[in-house]
Amino acid sequence: MAVTAGLRLLEALATPHGLDRYLELVHPMLTVRELRGQVTSVHRTTSDTVTLTIRPTRRWRGFRSGQFVRLSVVIDGIRRTRCYSPSTSEHRPGSFDLTIKAHDGGLVSRWLHANARTGLVVHLSQAEGEFTLDTARPRRVLLVSGGSGITPVLSMLRTLTDEGHDGEIVFLHYAYRRSDVPHLADLRALADRRPNVRLVLGYTDAADGDLQGFCTEEHLRAAAPWFTEAPAYLCGPPGLMAAVRAVYDGLGIGGLLRTEEFAPAPVAVDTAEATGTVTFARSGRRAPNSGRTLLEQAEAAGLTPEHGCRMGICFSCTSVKTAGRVRDVRSGETSTDPDEEIQLCVRVPVGDVTLDL
Amino acid sequence: MAPQLTPDQYAALGRDLDALRQRVLADLGEADRAYILDIVKIQRALEVAGRGLLFLGFLPPAWLAGVGALSLSKILDNMEIGHNVMHGQYDWMRDPALNSRMFEWDTVAPAENWKHSHNYVHHTYTNIIGKDRDIGYGVLRIDPAQKWNPYYLGNPVYAALLAVFFQWGVMLHDLEAEKLASGEKKWSETAAERRRMWHKGVKQVLKDYALFPALSGPLFLPTLLGNMTANLARNLWAFAIIFCGHFPTGVESFTEEETADETRGQWYYRQMLGSANITGSPLFHILSGNLSHQIEHHLFPDIPARRYPMIAPEVRAICAKYGLPYNTGGLAKQLGSVFGKIVRLALPDRLTRAWSGTVETDRARRAA
Numbered sequence: 101m102a103v104t105a106g107l108r109l110l111e112a113l114a115t116p117h118g119l120d121r122y123l124e125l126v127h128p129m130l131t132v133r134e135l136r137g138q139v140t141s142v143h144r145t146t147s148d149t150v151t152l153t154i155r156p157t158r159r160w161r162g163f164r165s166g167q168f169v170r171l172s173v174v175i176d177g178i179r180r181t182r183c184y185s186p187s188t189s190e191h192r193p194g195s196f197d198l199t200i201k202a203h204d205g206g207l208v209s210r211w212l213h214a215n216a217r218t219g220l221v222v223h224l225s226q227a228e229g230e231f232t233l234d235t236a237r238p239r240r241v242l243l244v245s246g247g248s249g250i251t252p253v254l255s256m257l258r259t260l261t262d263e264g265h266d267g268e269i270v271f272l273h274y275a276y277r278r279s280d281v282p283h284l285a286d287l288r289a290l291a292d293r294r295p296n297v298r299l300v301l302g303y304t305d306a307a308d309g310d311l312q313g314f315c316t317e318e319h320l321r322a323a324a325p326w327f328t329e330a331p332a333y334l335c336g337p338p339g340l341m342a343a344v345r346a347v348y349d350g351l352g353i354g355g356l357l358r359t360e361e362f363a364p365a366p367v368a369v370d371t372a373e374a375t376g377t378v379t380f381a382r383s384g385r386r387a388p389n390s391g392r393t394l395l396e397q398a399e400a401a402g403l404t405p406e407h408g409c410r411m412g413i414c415f416s417c418t419s420v421k422t423a424g425r426v427r428d429v430r431s432g433e434t435s436t437d438p439d440e441e442i443q444l445c446v447r448v449p450v451g452d453v454t455l456d457l
Numbered sequence: 458m459a460p461q462l463t464p465d466q467y468a469a470l471g472r473d474l475d476a477l478r479q480r481v482l483a484d485l486g487e488a489d490r491a492y493i494l495d496i497v498k499i500q501r502a503l504e505v506a507g508r509g510l511l512f513l514g515f516l517p518p519a520w521l522a523g524v525g526a527l528s529l530s531k532i533l534d535n536m537e538i539g540h541n542v543m544h545g546q547y548d549w550m551r552d553p554a555l556n557s558r559m560f561e562w563d564t565v566a567p568a569e570n571w572k573h574s575h576n577y578v579h580h581t582y583t584n585i586i587g588k589d590r591d592i593g594y595g596v597l598r599i600d601p602a603q604k605w606n607p608y609y610l611g612n613p614v615y616a617a618l619l620a621v622f623f624q625w626g627v628m629l630h631d632l633e634a635e636k637l638a639s640g641e642k643k644w645s646e647t648a649a650e651r652r653r654m655w656h657k658g659v660k661q662v663l664k665d666y667a668l669f670p671a672l673s674g675p676l677f678l679p680t681l682l683g684n685m686t687a688n689l690a691r692n693l694w695a696f697a698i699i700f701c702g703h704f705p706t707g708v709e710s711f712t713e714e715e716t717a718d719e720t721r722g723q724w725y726y727r728q729m730l731g732s733a734n735i736t737g738s739p740l741f742h743i744l745s746g747n748l749s750h751q752i753e754h755h756l757f758p759d760i761p762a763r764r765y766p767m768i769a770p771e772v773r774a775i776c777a778k779y780g781l782p783y784n785t786g787g788l789a790k791q792l793g794s795v796f797g798k799i800v801r802l803a804l805p806d807r808l809t810r811a812w813s814g815t816v817e818t819d820r821a822r823r824a825a
Contacts, residue, residue: 113668115660116561121554122501177490179551408577411724415545415557415759416577431479441548441558 107132128221135159137171139220140195145282148202149248150213151187155195156224163227165190165255166333166360171198172223175211179223181439182208185335185360186227187251187283189258199282201248231335231360233259238331239267242324244315244344246274246336250282252360253333261294269297270324274315274340277306298323315343317350328353335360376451381422383457393429394419395444398457405444405457412446419444424453459709459730460780462722471722473775478757481764489761490550496537496743497555504530507687508669514679524683528690529744534563535695536746541762543572548759564624564691565661567653570631580758584703584710584731591703592710594619594626595635598802600710605805612803616796623692628654694744698735701791702751704798705733707784728755729776734769734785741788742766752783 110119120131129138137154145151163169163186172181186196202213233241233256241260243253250273257271271291275281281301291299300323303309311319320327328351334344341359348357374391380403387401395417398405408416412430418441425436426447434450435442444455462470507527513519539562541547547555554560561568574590582588586602593599597616598609619626631650636642665684673680709730716727735741735749742749742765750765753772757764776783786794801809 109668112660113664113672115664116563116657117501121497122505125498125501174490174550174552177485177487177550181551408573409581411581411721412759415548416573418545418548418558430475431482441551441556 129157131157131159133159135224135226137222137224139216139218139222142216142218144213145199146280148213149199149282150202150216151197151199151282152212152216153195153197154222154224160224161226163190163196164232165259166232166252166335167227167229168252169198169227170225171208173208173211173220175207180208180211180437181223185229185252185255187254187258189255189262191259191262199248199251199254201282229360231333231358233333234331237263237265237267240324240326240330241267241269242272242320242327242330242332243269244272244274244320244332244334244336244340246315246340247280248282249336249340249360252335254283254287256333257290257297261290261297266296268324268326269294270300270327271297272300272302272311272319272323274302274304274336277303278308315340315347317347320344320347328356331356331358333358374449376424376449376453378449379452379454380457381454389449389451389453391448393445394426394442394447394449394453394455397449398444398455403457407445410445412443415443417444418442420456421447422454422456425450426453459782462726462779464720466779467720467722467726469722470775470779471720471725473778474725474756474772475721477768477771477775478760481757481760481768485549485761489547489763490552492763493538493542493547493555493761496533500530500533500538503527503533511669511680511683512673512676514673514676514683520679520683524686524690527683527687528694531563531687531691532694532744535691536698536748537743537762538746539563539568540746540748543568544576545759546761561657563661564627565654565658566624566628566631567650567657570650570653571627574631574633576758580755582716583728583755584708585713585716585727586710587713590630590633590635594630595633596626597799599704599798601802601806602710602712603802605802609803612799616799620693620696621689623696624688628658697788697792698745698748700795701733701735701788702748703732705784705786705791705794706798707782707794708733725756726781728752729772729781729783731755732784733791734783735788735791736785737788739766752785 120134123130137156139152140155141153143151168183168185170181172179184198187199188197200209200212202209245253287299291297301309302311348354374389376389378389378397379386385401421440421442427434427450429446503526507523510519510523542555542560543557545557548557579591632647670677670681732751732755734752747762747765753765773783
């Protein structure tokens with residue numbers, strides 16, 4: 101009670117900027133409202149992945165295994181945000197690990213791989229996402245992952261073993277080859293320690309795995325003969341997702357499959373012709389892309405977004421683009437970042453675009 | 458007197474300035490971020506130091522230093538940080554704390570109201586008589602094209618009051634009193650603006666005139682006076698800088714007819730001719746929020762202000778290339794020119810015609 105009253109007085113004294121704007125200048129982790137995290141250790145687990153241990157500030161409400169957090173870092177002056185799933189057990193107190201794979205075109209993942217060091221402070225969101233273990237834990241569980249999609253299902257595995265789960269757990273993971281499997285030593289140790297945990301590795305580019313090539317029904321049967329009777333949790337690249345989905349749908353057991361789309365959808369080709377659909381998410385309207393500015397298209401769709409100069413100087417029409425590619429009509433530059441603030445009056449969609457309008 | 462350009466020249470002017478803009482935008486990065494974060498750090502440190510020193514307000518030097526630090530804090534907050542952040546100059550950083558949609562400044566005028574009348578109305582319709590409400594702020598006669606009436610005899614008095622109570626003037630400006638008076642706008646239409654003014658005003662007044670004085674216990678009055686003085690200092694400074702931006706002699710105004718079908722080049726032309734710079738030291742530029750580079754600011758209102766002094770030589774060269782004036786001078790010269798205008802325009806035109814040649818409208822001179 102006294103703490104709340106004291107906090108309110110301090111906020112009234114700090115107005116209009118808020119207490120955190122002063123506290124963060126003393127130390128970036130000293131915030132009362134904003135959620136941040138400090139990197140407490142850095143391990144480069146394979147040649148292109150890095151595992152960060154992150155200790156969040158007091159406002160962190162924890163996560164359920166399978167969920168993700170939005171992590172932001174500043175790269176060349178610009179705050180960049182990406183989603184990553186913790187790979188540790190949801191029961192580990194005080195910190196969680198993120199395993200991040202450096203993709204070729206991945207600005208943030210490459211930056212973290214090259215620059216993350218102990219002491220780095222990042223911005224965090226609370227955990228989000230519906231891809232989680234059923235609250236009533238199933239007896240038998242199949243966990244399927246591919247590439248960097250390993251992190252949420254690894255968290256599920258570790259959470260279940262922390263809970264002393266004694267039902268059968270099969271951890272089926274696909275990679276190009278053995279050297280690409282993150283946390284391989286940990287996984288092997290865990291499977292050795294726990295008789296109910298079976299580790300099955302499928303390699304697409306090497307012959308020394310438990311399974312070879314891309315996922316098929318035979319793979320699933322070999323890994324978990326009971327897979328048609330137990331829930332499966334799946335996360336990986338689009339090809340793996342589609343293959344597993346096809347097997348489950350073909351057997352009429354699609355209801356057993358829980359999935360998380362991990363990789364972004366392929367980017368539409370940049371053409372002079374207008375293609376795709378503009379979706380106004382908040383008002384639930386959609387219209388085919390007419391090639392005109394997003395402000396004009398919103399108005400044509402019957403919306404009345406706030407606006408002013410209609411020439412890109414007053415920022416009255418700034419809105420959040422949640423997904424898709426847009427082009428700046430002045431510079432011709434395109435951008436694809438999710439949750440990006442754009443000026444509607446000087447942006448045209450390139451393919452499908454979703455706006456928070 | 459500025460020449461009219463040919464359509465080709467307007468187009469070329471637009472291309473030159475667009476190219477300059479593009480070059481600066483492409484170069485934005487860590488240095489710009491570091492700069493504004495440094496200014497924020499200095500402002501917050503001055504604020505904390507100023508508030509702290511006022512707790513020692515029984516010592517006159519501490520009181521004076523406290524008021525000085527707090528005044529500087531408010532000036533930096535409103536000008537180099539607030540005004541510029543709310544223009545969207547730092548939106549590219551994607552930092553919510555320095556984003557135009559979320560920032561609030563340390564003054565009673567709510568950000569949302571101000572952004573509409575400033576970023577949209579003033580910056581889009583700069584110096585168009587009848588559209589730019591910043592010409593005289595609906596209170597003063599500052600352009601000969603505003604028709605004289607006896608109310609304007611009080612011009613110098615209104616200007617002095619506006620200077621002293623500038624933050625309140627900026628706040629009330631968004632009510633568009635002149636439109637309420639003419640019946641163009643109904644009182645009920647200002648409900649949203651008034652609600653925001655009330656919420657923001659209460660918080661600001663509570664902080665400066667109740668909470669901090671009360672916390673200083675027996676020093677209630679010295680702290681109250683200190684905070685009032687700091688607000689006054691900021692008011693006078695902001696008024697002086699802002700009035701030097703568009704009102705010195707030589708700055709041109711425009712009519713709705715001549716700007717009805719503007720191209721981008723013509724829009725740039727109007728921004729250049731409708732603004733004036735102030736010369737000074739780097740520290741002076743920072744304390745003015747770089748509005749001492751009003752010409753550069755009006756050409757590129759969304760480019761981080763620290764870039765204005767860097768591109769000023771190039772803008773000046775572009776002006777010279779097209780034979781356009783580049784209105785600049787020291788603070789004393791520009792302020793003197795503004796004050797002269799305020800006094801001169803208080804009187805009907807026929808009284809001052811013999812006295813000065815500048816009472817003809819800028820438009821008439823341009824047409825001549």
